[in-house]
Amino acid sequence: MSHHIVEVQDLKHTYPDNTAAVRGISFRIHHGESVAVVGANGAGKSTLLLHLNGYLTPQSGTVRIGDFPLTRETVKDIRRTVGMIFQDPDDQLFMPTVYEDVAFGPLNLGLPAEEVEQRVQQALSRTGVEHLSERPPYKLSGGEKRAVAIATVLAMSPDILVMDEPTSNLDPRSRRSLIELLAGFHHTKIIATHDLDMVMDLCERTIVIHEGRITADGPTAAIFSDDQLLRRSHLEQPLRMQVCPVCSKR
Amino acid sequence: MHMADALLSPAIGGTMWAATATGIAVCAKKVQKDLDDSKIPLMGVLGAFIFAAQMINFTIPATGSSGHLGGGMILAILLGPCAAFLTIASVLTVQAMFFADGGLLALGCNIFNLGVFPCFIAYPFIYRPIVGSTPNPTRIAIGATLGGIIGLQLGALGVVFETYLSGISELPLKAFLSAMLPIHLGIGLVEGLVTTAVVTFVWKARPEILQYSALSRPLGNLGLRKVLIGLGVAAVVTGGALSWFASSFPDGLEWSMAKTSGKEELEAPASGIYHLLAGIQEKTAFLPDYGFKNSGEEAAASEGTAPSWPAVDTGTTTAGLVGGGLTLALAVVIGLLFRRRKQTL
Amino acid sequence: MAKIESAFVDLSYLDTLAAGDSVVHRLDPRVKVVTTAIFLLCVVSFDKYAIAAMLPFALFLIVIMGLGGVPASFVLKKLAITSPFAVMIGIFNPIFDQHIVLHLGPLAVTGGWLSFLSIILRFCLTVTAMLVLIATTGFNAVCMALERLGVPKIFAVQMLMLYRYIFVLVEEGQRMHRARALRAFGRRGLDMKTFAHLVGQLLLRTIDRGQRIHLAMLCRGFDGTIRIRQQLRITGRDIGTLLLSAIVLIAMRQLNLALLLGQLLTDSLP
Numbered sequence: 001m002s003h004h005i006v007e008v009q010d011l012k013h014t015y016p017d018n019t020a021a022v023r024g025i026s027f028r029i030h031h032g033e034s035v036a037v038v039g040a041n042g043a044g045k046s047t048l049l050l051h052l053n054g055y056l057t058p059q060s061g062t063v064r065i066g067d068f069p070l071t072r073e074t075v076k077d078i079r080r081t082v083g084m085i086f087q088d089p090d091d092q093l094f095m096p097t098v099y100e101d102v103a104f105g106p107l108n109l110g111l112p113a114e115e116v117e118q119r120v121q122q123a124l125s126r127t128g129v130e131h132l133s134e135r136p137p138y139k140l141s142g143g144e145k146r147a148v149a150i151a152t153v154l155a156m157s158p159d160i161l162v163m164d165e166p167t168s169n170l171d172p173r174s175r176r177s178l179i180e181l182l183a184g185f186h187h188t189k190i191i192a193t194h195d196l197d198m199v200m201d202l203c204e205r206t207i208v209i210h211e212g213r214i215t216a217d218g219p220t221a222a223i224f225s226d227d228q229l230l231r232r233s234h235l236e237q238p239l240r241m242q243v244c245p246v247c248s249k250r
Numbered sequence: 251m252h253m254a255d256a257l258l259s260p261a262i263g264g265t266m267w268a269a270t271a272t273g274i275a276v277c278a279k280k281v282q283k284d285l286d287d288s289k290i291p292l293m294g295v296l297g298a299f300i301f302a303a304q305m306i307n308f309t310i311p312a313t314g315s316s317g318h319l320g321g322g323m324i325l326a327i328l329l330g331p332c333a334a335f336l337t338i339a340s341v342l343t344v345q346a347m348f349f350a351d352g353g354l355l356a357l358g359c360n361i362f363n364l365g366v367f368p369c370f371i372a373y374p375f376i377y378r379p380i381v382g383s384t385p386n387p388t389r390i391a392i393g394a395t396l397g398g399i400i401g402l403q404l405g406a407l408g409v410v411f412e413t414y415l416s417g418i419s420e421l422p423l424k425a426f427l428s429a430m431l432p433i434h435l436g437i438g439l440v441e442g443l444v445t446t447a448v449v450t451f452v453w454k455a456r457p458e459i460l461q462y463s464a465l466s467r468p469l470g471n472l473g474l475r476k477v478l479i480g481l482g483v484a485a486v487v488t489g490g491a492l493s494w495f496a497s498s499f500p501d502g503l504e505w506s507m508a509k510t511s512g513k514e515e516l517e518a519p520a521s522g523i524y525h526l527l528a529g530i531q532e533k534t535a536f537l538p539d540y541g542f543k544n545s546g547e548e549a550a551a552s553e554g555t556a557p558s559w560p561a562v563d564t565g566t567t568t569a570g571l572v573g574g575g576l577t578l579a580l581a582v583v584i585g586l587l588f589r590r591r592k593q594t595l
Numbered sequence: 596m597a598k599i600e601s602a603f604v605d606l607s608y609l610d611t612l613a614a615g616d617s618v619v620h621r622l623d624p625r626v627k628v629v630t631t632a633i634f635l636l637c638v639v640s641f642d643k644y645a646i647a648a649m650l651p652f653a654l655f656l657i658v659i660m661g662l663g664g665v666p667a668s669f670v671l672k673k674l675a676i677t678s679p680f681a682v683m684i685g686i687f688n689p690i691f692d693q694h695i696v697l698h699l700g701p702l703a704v705t706g707g708w709l710s711f712l713s714i715i716l717r718f719c720l721t722v723t724a725m726l727v728l729i730a731t732t733g734f735n736a737v738c739m740a741l742e743r744l745g746v747p748k749i750f751a752v753q754m755l756m757l758y759r760y761i762f763v764l765v766e767e768g769q770r771m772h773r774a775r776a777l778r779a780f781g782r783r784g785l786d787m788k789t790f791a792h793l794v795g796q797l798l799l800r801t802i803d804r805g806q807r808i809h810l811a812m813l814c815r816g817f818d819g820t821i822r823i824r825q826q827l828r829i830t831g832r833d834i835g836t837l838l839l840s841a842i843v844l845i846a847m848r849q850l851n852l853a854l855l856l857g858q859l860l861t862d863s864l865p
């Protein structure tokens with residue numbers, strides 16, 4: 001199923017204030033893969049992700065989603081394929097109620113009313129938040145907001161899920177249920193995060209970014225055991241891989 | 251700066267409502283047709299921003315009193331006239347609904363005074379020509395300060411004329427003007443300075459934001475003339491219709507009401523002084539909290555419509571007192587009954 | 596600052612009330628909006644000395660509040676908070692209008708006091724009407740109703756979004772303000788420069804947020820038109836209620852019911 005491939009080639013991006021945020025990144029992600037993008041603050045993760053759904057157009061290099069290069073003409077279709085989950089769910093939940101929010105996308109697709117209804121219900125039950133459907137988003141907890149944000153994206157039935165720091169601001173329990181939820185999805189997943197423990201649970205492959213360039217790309221286990229590499233990229237081993245300071249066991 | 255219902259006749263209130271509604275309709279069309287749909291969420295959050303920003307007070311230099319942002323100019327600079335007008339209108343509407351600010355009858359006037367002048371006069375004719383397509387701090391300072399002053403002077407003029415045309419206030423036009431304009435010169439200056447400071451901050455941190463809005467044509471294809479002519483025509487037509495209506499019924503706004511007979515027409519004593527003082531009270535109340543001062547619905551009330559005295563007929567008075575008392579008692583009883591029912595449920 | 600903060604507490608309380616269920620809640624929002632408009636028009640058009648004639652309107656409100664489960668304590672508190680302004684404007688009347696219009700035993704009542712009372716009553720009626728509308732309908736439903744009644748969609752959407760993000764931005768503003776206050780060591784008030792810095796920062800964040808929301812919208816197929824599920828359905832019952840309340844309101848406006856009642860009583864007494 002070649003149409004779920006994500007391919008980025010020599011991508012560069014410089015912001016108007018001359019910050020070179022992405023300085024030549026290339027990778028290829030296949031259907032069904034679950035890939036983590038890790039790196040220090042300001043490494044360029046968010047900037048990279050913004051290219052994957054066409055919010056930023058490549059200044060140089062190319063982005064291909066499936067069989068199409070990302071251009072003005074294809075961007076609309078690509079946005080239907082790539083579902084983006086934002087760091088701050090408040091940015092994603094802009095409608096007056098949860099239901100309205102989840103229905104926003106399907107309504108824009110011009111689907112008939114019954115199908116909209118069905119998609120909304122499905123997305124809400126998939127993320128376990130049906131009971132919230134008439135609530136206004138500002139009356140939800142952080143974890144609920146995140147679940148609803150994911151529902152809004154699922155209602156578009158994307159093939160690829162792109163997530164920017166999905167576990168930030170979550171308490172341990174909400175974080176755990178989010179990880180379980182994500183583990184149940186069979187979509188291609190690309191997750192930018194600082195939560196390396198989650199990466200170990202969810203992603204078989206990891207891409208490390210440092211100052212706008214890829215410093216490593218390979219199996220998660222191999223990368224996380226390379227202490228030197230991590231340190232060079234201003235990262236640390238996930239807690240559960242670190243030597244226990246009390247009992248000196250892993 | 252808020253127009254108070256107290257000074258407003260329903261005819262003028264209605265006229266301004268009509269003019270404002272037309273403005274909103276025209277601007278809504280324009281924004282909808284606009285290619286830039288990123289403005290839609292931006293308008294929403296900037297409206298909310300105005301609320302948040304107004305929570306924060308600053309000290310007005312050399313006076314020690316505190317003030318807060320009005321925000322009209324900032325919105326116009328960031329969004330362009332039509333989108334800014336819609337945003338200001340929605341902010342004022344929410345304020346009128348939740349905070350009882352301004353009053354609903356005066357809402358039309360307030361949107362007009364605080365929206366039309368900064369968006370369709372001060373911004374396109376003052377700020378833009380001065381700042382041009384290459385903003386820099388000096389130009390921003392001159393443009394925003396002048397824009398703030400002129401926008402508020404016009405707004406004050408609006409208040410004066412709306413009051414004058416309402417025919418309720420006995421205050422001579424000249425006296426009213428000479429009281430309102432200087433006060434609003436001060437307020438406008440402060441608003442201009444604050445606008446300058448905030449816009450300059452944005453310019454320094456992220457020049458591309460202003461660059462972007464500086465490149466767009468302020469009114470697009472619509473043309474300012476069309477907007478102004480449209481607003482003017484709407485105001486004249488509705489004003490004409492309403493005043494015809496009003497004048498063909500002797501009781502002005504009370505045209506809908508069956509008149510009670512035997513009203514003594516007496517000249518209200520000291521009404522001039524009353525209005526002068528009301529004017530002064532208005533002015534002094536403006537300063538400390540001018541942005542979104544409350545004036546309530548009370549309004550229409552404060553100076554009814556006819557300078558006449560109520561019927562002084564003892565029979566009617568007693569009946570009125572008895573009936574009123576009974577209605578009041580009934581209200582209390584019903585209220586209590588509902589409460590009882592709720593508690594037993 | 597305190598005023599706005601407490602207003603926000605009320606804002607979310609109104610939301611809670613609006614989420615309730617009652618005969619009034621179940622009415623179509625359009626019916627409630629139109630009824631409120633008629634109510635306000637009737638009240639505003641009374642002449643300046645009207646008091647007794649306005650009281651039936653209070654009765655009307657109390658009935659609706661009872662049916663809709665709007666706690667009187669909340670409304671009274673809200674009125675108490677906002678009334679100083681009405682009192683401030685109205686208090687000039689008794690001072691300047693000393694013409695005595697009636698004697699209540701030893702008490703001489705001036706026109707000023709009458710019109711003052713009238714102002715207060717009018718104020719209470721209009722503010723309460725607005726509160727009752729929102730407490731039984733919810734701001735969002737009011738906006739949807741307005742849209743269906745012909746308010747331009749983009750304006751309705753704009754109000755919906757404004758309301759949605761008031762909560763987010765006020766909190767953000769408060770956080771920033773608190774952070775600054777912690778470093779101000781008790782100095783009150785902001786000088787203009789600090790103010791511009793704080794507000795400018797908030798403005799930049801807001802603009803960024805606007806851009807991110809736009810992106811989120813684009814990701815879900817936004818093409819410049821906001822589509823909202825329309826679930827308003829007007830029933831015969833709604834139309835009946837509207838007609839009934841319109842008739843009642845207009846009757847109360849045209850006929851001085853309290854006076855009639857009083858006349859009936861005083862006439863029947865010997």
Ligand SMILES: Nc1ncnc2c1ncn2[C@@H]1O[C@H](COP(=O)(O)OP(=O)(O)OP(=O)(O)O)[C@@H](O)[C@H]1O
Pocket residue numbers: 015016017019020021039040041042043044045046047048
């Ligand atoms: N809108 C912008 N304008 C200018 N520079 C920007 C903008 N957004 C990001 N940058 C800069 O680009 C660089 C990369 O930022 P980016 O947000 O992609 O990093 P990140 O890896 O997502 O960081 P974090 O882990 O903190 O989210 C940073 O140096 C940042 O300051």
Ligand SMILES: [Mg+2]
Pocket residue numbers: 045046047164
């Ligand atoms: Mg980031």
